[in-house]
Amino acid sequence: MLELKLRMIMMMWEMLPEMMRKMILILANSMMMKFFEILDSLSVEEINEPARQWHCPACQDGPGAIDWYRGLQPLTTHAKTVGAKRVKLHRELAELLEEELRRRGTSVVPSGEVFGKWNGLKEEEKDHDIIWPPMVLIMNTWLEKDDNEKWVGMGNQELLDCFHNYAAVKARHSYGPQGHRGMSVLIFESNPKGYLEAERLHKHFIEQGTDRYAWEHRHVLFHPGGKRQLYGFLPGEEDLEIFNKHSPGKTKLKYEIRSFHEMVVTEIRRMTEDNQQLVYLKDKVVKEQRHAKKLEESFGFVSEKLRKTMKENQIVRQRTQMQHEQNKEALDFQEQFFKDQMDLMHEEIKAKEEEFERPQQDKREKMKQSGADSSTAHDKKTRLEDIAKLIQLQDEEMKEFVAEREKLVRVHEEKLQEMKKRHWEEELELEKEFNARLTQLMGKCSQEQVDQPVN
Known part of the structure; x- marks a missing residue:
């Protein structure tokens, strides 16, 4: 459907x-x-x-x-x-x-111009029938009779050589019962160029006075001196029928009757348009080649600049890496120095604590020894009670000392944590600042490369 x-x-x-x-x-x-x-x-x-x-x-x-x-x-x-x-x-x-x-009853002539002042050609283009492929009929091409009383005449190559200035591609001759009939044709290329060549030869015969009219009305077969005078003109259909009169089957000269406007005028216009298009394309190719050359030069310039920039960046990175390693080494040295100082301080605190506890221990040992050395049981008992009270007092003092010490340690650790926190926050801020400035620097360099004029 x-x-x-x-x-x-x-x-x-x-x-x-x-x-x-x-x-x-x-x-x-x-x-x-x-x-x-x-x-x-x-x-x-x-x-x-x-x-x-x-x-x-x-x-x-x-x-x-x-x-x-x-x-x-x-x-x-x-x-x-x-x-x-x-x-x-x-x-x-x-x-x-x-x-x-x-x-609409009007034309493309602007208002204000005078109509009917001049009358040119009619609108339709004049056309006429032509023989295709283009040919020129050459007359009086026989030479003489042979022993059999038959005419012989020009050969194909002789005819082509005689008119070599007109770019004919082929030559044919007409034969009959009496041999060569004195009629020959030059055949040209099947295109406007071939037709123009045939027409040029036709006009040459007219200018020389050896055209169709001269052949039909007042032809002279021989020049003074015995040479035959050749005549030529563009043939019509009747001329070629006479040419083919004694040519049976495949030996006939093949041709067509075509429109002059179709085969020549239209083709010439098309070739002109193609030539204009070819000129335009050639100009376009030249422009594209120039543009490609400029791009190639620009690419080479940019590549060289990029190579230098990459080399400079590599040097900068190496210097930065060396500086970073030097800074890291200095920081490690400072860190080790401060760690050593902290270890010394911790050892000093530990020594002070041991020195602080040693008198207390010695005093307690002496009291125990004095209790043991009492002579009487009553004195010994009293002494032991005093020692117990003293030990209890020492224990209370030590507990208070330990509590205060723990408090100091806790405060110290809190301050240490706060200090470390501030340190890490400051380090983080430094890293952020570095990142922002590095991003800004990269953006600036990228913009400069984009804005760089290309020669």
């Missing part, structure tokens, strides 16, 4: 006139639609106002999109002659614009 619908749509599309199909395709472009909507909203007088300016809708988003055209005549000329960008779209725009204005 879907395939049937598609076929019906294609049939309806093929039934539309060519101009209507072009209009539908070109109006599919939004800028074209907007352009023709504006054109439809204007009267003939408004269209032909000299002060009215137009953008080319076919150049939208291209190099010529910003150009203004004062009136529709310059715009139409631009659309007819542009040969670099969107050539087909420009030609269709020119054709549709002329058709639209023709239907």
